[in-house]
Amino acid sequence: MADLTCQEFVELVTDYLEGALDEDTVRRFEEHMDLCQGCETYLSQMKETASRLGEIPVESLSPETQATLLAAFRDFRR
């Protein structure tokens, strides 16, 4: 099997992080990473991007809707 190019490496990053690569591809991926600072940087930035996204707040239901649903839940039980 030929060595990975950087351009191939960047497309495998998520499969690697998700544990979805076969053993042989994992080995080639890690060998490439050990030798290539650019790809090591790319991988760490993809990881950081994923973890940074956890800082973004996401809207939930409005307080009115939540109150409506809790009231509906109480009423249904009666």
Added chain:
Amino acid sequence: MVTSSTDDAIVAGVRSGDEAVFAQLLDDWSRSMLLLARTFVSTEASAEEVVQDTWLAVIRGIAQFEGRSSLRTWVYRILVNTAKKRGVRESRTVPWSSLADDDHGPTVDPALFRGADDQYPGGWRTFPLAWPSSEGTVLAGEVRAQVRAAIDALPDRQRLVITLRDVLGHTSGEVCEMLEISGPNQRVLLHRARAAVRTQLAPYLEQDPATGRVS
């Protein structure tokens, strides 16, 4: 695994009228449900109504829930059916089963790599610049706004997957279950979305090699 012991406890709690259990469920699941609903209907207000109608159906139907699927699958199926009915009225439909045109092709600009006639074809022309100062800090408001804009600009399904996975912290199994997509398709969507957001984020976190300063 179809139902888990947590599922059983939640279902029992909701059936017996335990308001704390229901309130917790509402709090835990409604964000993801709103995001999913929003891909079927055209406004935030419609999405909120879809989620409200879904919860009302859950309250009425929980007694009939037989545990043949997980609770989450059952609730999300109600959500998708409710949203689709509305989405048809608002003539907005998202094809979910297969990947779309914008889910193919390179995720990193090919111009950043050496050409076929180079000594090292497919190698970086210049390495990506490091993000030195970002560790352990909280993103500045401006950077956070950029990240939001980058997510909003993604195609529907990529936006949904990255939001469920990375913003809300669901596992890949949960996301596949909610969206009824395969593991490989989920990874393609996640990969494209992360690569796009990374590209958008890079200029704000890079260190200028000449000055050593973060731009």
